[in-house]
Amino acid sequence: MDPRTSAQDVMRCDLCETAVVQMHCDTCLVNLCTACVGKHMISDQSKKHEIVPFTLRKSTPLYPGCKTHVKERCEMYCNQCDIPVCVTCLTSDHHLGHKLLKVLQVLNEKKDKIIKEQTELNETIYPTYQDIASDVQNRMSQLEKEYGDLSIAITKHGEDWHREIDKLVKKLKAEVDEMKNTQLQTLQKHLDEINKKMSDIKDEIDSVDVAVDSNNISMLFSVTSEIDRHKNLPVKIVPSIPKFTPGKIQGELRKLFGALSSSTLTSDKHGYSMKTQKSPDTGSSPPVKQLLDEPETVTTIDTGYDNLYNVACLSDEEIWTSGEDSTMKLYSINQGSLLKSIRTKSGYKPSDIAVTKSGDLVYTEYIDRTVNIVKNEKIEEVIRLQNWKPLSVCSTSSGDLLVIMVSDDDKQSKVVCYSDSTEKQTIQFDDKGKPLYSTGRYNRYITENRNLDICVSDKGARAVVVVNQVGKLRFRYTGHTPAPKNKPFSPIGIITDSQSHILTSDKNNYCVHIIDQDGQFLRYIDCGLSKPWGLCTDKNDNLFVAQYGNGQVKKIKYLQLKL
Incomplete structure (x- = not known):
C-alpha cells in the first residue's frame, strides 16, 4: 500500500524514509526520526535548527532574517520605518525615538x-x-x-x-x-x-x-x-x-x-x-474539518429490507430509507425505531429518494416515469416524462431538482434541472458533442456539491462524472489503486459534505471513496461495510451508508474539527 496515500500507514522520516517520524525541524519543515536529528542539524550549520516533537510541528515562529545584519533574526518591528528590525539594528542610531512593536x-x-x-x-x-x-x-x-x-x-x-x-x-x-x-x-x-x-x-x-x-x-x-x-x-x-x-x-x-x-x-x-x-x-462559511485517520461506526439501524438501496437524511435524528419493495420508511437514528411508512403511488419500488430544502420527501419511479413529492403524507406528481425514465434525484441549494434519466431505448442519458415542474437546463454532451454519461440500464446517482458542481456516479462508465453548474465537464474520477478488494471500481451512491468532499460507494470493493472537489483521491472508508449502496450526510457531516448486503444503515463519523 502506498504510504503517501494510505490513511492507515504511519508517516516516515524524510531523511532515511524508513523509520517512524518522531521529531520535526520547524526551521526546514522536515520530518525526522530520532536517529536522523543529528545528521540533519549538521547538514546546514548556517541555520539555527528548531527541533520539536512532531506533535508540536509548526509551533516555532519563523522570524525573518535581517537584511542589514545577515546572521540576525528580527523579533521587533519599527512602525515608523515599516520594517522588521533585529537587536543590532536597535542599538544603531537609525531607529532612535521610533515606535517599536513586537514582530509577532x-x-x-x-x-x-x-x-x-x-x-x-x-x-x-x-x-x-x-x-x-x-x-x-x-x-x-x-x-x-x-x-x-x-x-x-x-x-x-x-x-x-x-x-x-x-x-x-x-x-x-x-x-x-x-x-x-x-x-x-x-x-x-x-x-x-x-x-x-x-x-x-x-x-x-x-x-x-x-x-x-x-x-x-x-x-x-x-x-x-x-x-x-x-x-x-x-x-x-x-x-x-x-x-x-x-x-x-x-x-x-x-x-x-x-x-x-x-x-x-x-x-x-x-x-x-x-x-x-x-x-x-x-454559518455561510462552515468550520474547517479534517479527515479522521480511523473512521468510526457510531450506530447501526436495521431497516428490515432484504435488499436496501437508498437512504436520505431528514434531520440529525431521522432518515428515510427505500429498498426492493414499494414502501419508504422513516427511522429514528438514535432509537433505531420505525416512525412512519409511505407506499409509492403506483405500487412500484422507488428508484431513488431525496429530501428537499423544505424537508419534503421526493422520489423517482423508473417504471411509472414520474418524479413525486410527499407533502403532509400526500403524494403529488411533479414531473411525468415522455420517452425517458428517471433514475436518481437530488434537491439543489437553490431548491431546484436535478434528475438523471435514461431514454426508453437505453441509448441516451442526461441530467435535467427542474424549477418546480419546468425544465430549466439539460446536460447531456461535452464540448466535443460526445455523451457525458454511459448508456444502458446501469445505476446512476446524482448530487450537487457545495461549489455548485453536479456530480454523477456512473456505474456503466465505472466513473464519477463531475460538471460545473453550466454543464461543462470538469473531471472524471475512475477509482484508485490498490482497492480494498482489488476489484474494478463500481460507483453507486454519491453525496458531498461541508468541505466539498465527494463520497461515492463502491459495491465491488465494500468501501466508500473520498475525493476532493477537484477529483483527487483522499482515502477509503472501510468499516466492515456489506455491499454499500446509497449515501447521505447530515448537517454535522456524519455519513449514512445503506448496505445492500444486510439491509442495515451505518452511521459513520469520518470528519473532525481541524485544530
Missing part, C-alpha cells in the same frame, strides 16, 4: 487583515463572479433561442412566397446568423475575460491559503492584496435582438417581404452588483 504583534494584525480579505474573496467577490458567469451563459442560451425563433419566423413567412424569392430568404437568414455570431463572439470573449478573472482570484485565494497556513513571517509580509482591483466588476453586456417585420405580398419584393432591424450590444458597467457578504452568524 504586527504578524497577528497582518494575519487578521489577510484572513478578513480572504474571507471577502471567498464569500463575496468570487461568488459574484460565479453569478456573472452564469448570467452571461444564460444570456447566450437565451440568445440562441431568440435567434432561433427569429429564423423560424422568417422561414414561415417565406413559405407564403414563390420559388423566386428563396434567394432573398437565404440572404436575410444569413444576416441573422451573422448578427447572432457577432453577438455570441462578443459575449464569449466577455465570458472568457470573466473566467480569467475568476481564475486569478482563485489563484490569489490559494496563495493566501499557503501563506496563512505557514508560520513563515517573510512569506506573510510578502502577501500583497489586489482585492480593490477585483472589486471593479466587469461591464454588463446586454444584446438587443433585431425584429423581423413581414410585408404584404405586392410591389417590390425586398421592401414587401420584410427587413431586419439592426442588432446591438450595449455595455452597462452598473449592470452587476457585488453579492452581499453574509454575516458570521449565518
Whole structure:
C-alpha cells in the first residue's frame, strides 16, 4: 500500500524514509526520526535548527532574517520605518525615538487583515463572479433561442412566397446568423475575460491559503492584496435582438417581404452588483474539518429490507430509507425505531429518494416515469416524462431538482434541472458533442456539491462524472489503486459534505471513496461495510451508508474539527 496515500500507514522520516517520524525541524519543515536529528542539524550549520516533537510541528515562529545584519533574526518591528528590525539594528542610531512593536504583534494584525480579505474573496467577490458567469451563459442560451425563433419566423413567412424569392430568404437568414455570431463572439470573449478573472482570484485565494497556513513571517509580509482591483466588476453586456417585420405580398419584393432591424450590444458597467457578504452568524462559511485517520461506526439501524438501496437524511435524528419493495420508511437514528411508512403511488419500488430544502420527501419511479413529492403524507406528481425514465434525484441549494434519466431505448442519458415542474437546463454532451454519461440500464446517482458542481456516479462508465453548474465537464474520477478488494471500481451512491468532499460507494470493493472537489483521491472508508449502496450526510457531516448486503444503515463519523 502506498504510504503517501494510505490513511492507515504511519508517516516516515524524510531523511532515511524508513523509520517512524518522531521529531520535526520547524526551521526546514522536515520530518525526522530520532536517529536522523543529528545528521540533519549538521547538514546546514548556517541555520539555527528548531527541533520539536512532531506533535508540536509548526509551533516555532519563523522570524525573518535581517537584511542589514545577515546572521540576525528580527523579533521587533519599527512602525515608523515599516520594517522588521533585529537587536543590532536597535542599538544603531537609525531607529532612535521610533515606535517599536513586537514582530509577532504586527504578524497577528497582518494575519487578521489577510484572513478578513480572504474571507471577502471567498464569500463575496468570487461568488459574484460565479453569478456573472452564469448570467452571461444564460444570456447566450437565451440568445440562441431568440435567434432561433427569429429564423423560424422568417422561414414561415417565406413559405407564403414563390420559388423566386428563396434567394432573398437565404440572404436575410444569413444576416441573422451573422448578427447572432457577432453577438455570441462578443459575449464569449466577455465570458472568457470573466473566467480569467475568476481564475486569478482563485489563484490569489490559494496563495493566501499557503501563506496563512505557514508560520513563515517573510512569506506573510510578502502577501500583497489586489482585492480593490477585483472589486471593479466587469461591464454588463446586454444584446438587443433585431425584429423581423413581414410585408404584404405586392410591389417590390425586398421592401414587401420584410427587413431586419439592426442588432446591438450595449455595455452597462452598473449592470452587476457585488453579492452581499453574509454575516458570521449565518454559518455561510462552515468550520474547517479534517479527515479522521480511523473512521468510526457510531450506530447501526436495521431497516428490515432484504435488499436496501437508498437512504436520505431528514434531520440529525431521522432518515428515510427505500429498498426492493414499494414502501419508504422513516427511522429514528438514535432509537433505531420505525416512525412512519409511505407506499409509492403506483405500487412500484422507488428508484431513488431525496429530501428537499423544505424537508419534503421526493422520489423517482423508473417504471411509472414520474418524479413525486410527499407533502403532509400526500403524494403529488411533479414531473411525468415522455420517452425517458428517471433514475436518481437530488434537491439543489437553490431548491431546484436535478434528475438523471435514461431514454426508453437505453441509448441516451442526461441530467435535467427542474424549477418546480419546468425544465430549466439539460446536460447531456461535452464540448466535443460526445455523451457525458454511459448508456444502458446501469445505476446512476446524482448530487450537487457545495461549489455548485453536479456530480454523477456512473456505474456503466465505472466513473464519477463531475460538471460545473453550466454543464461543462470538469473531471472524471475512475477509482484508485490498490482497492480494498482489488476489484474494478463500481460507483453507486454519491453525496458531498461541508468541505466539498465527494463520497461515492463502491459495491465491488465494500468501501466508500473520498475525493476532493477537484477529483483527487483522499482515502477509503472501510468499516466492515456489506455491499454499500446509497449515501447521505447530515448537517454535522456524519455519513449514512445503506448496505445492500444486510439491509442495515451505518452511521459513520469520518470528519473532525481541524485544530
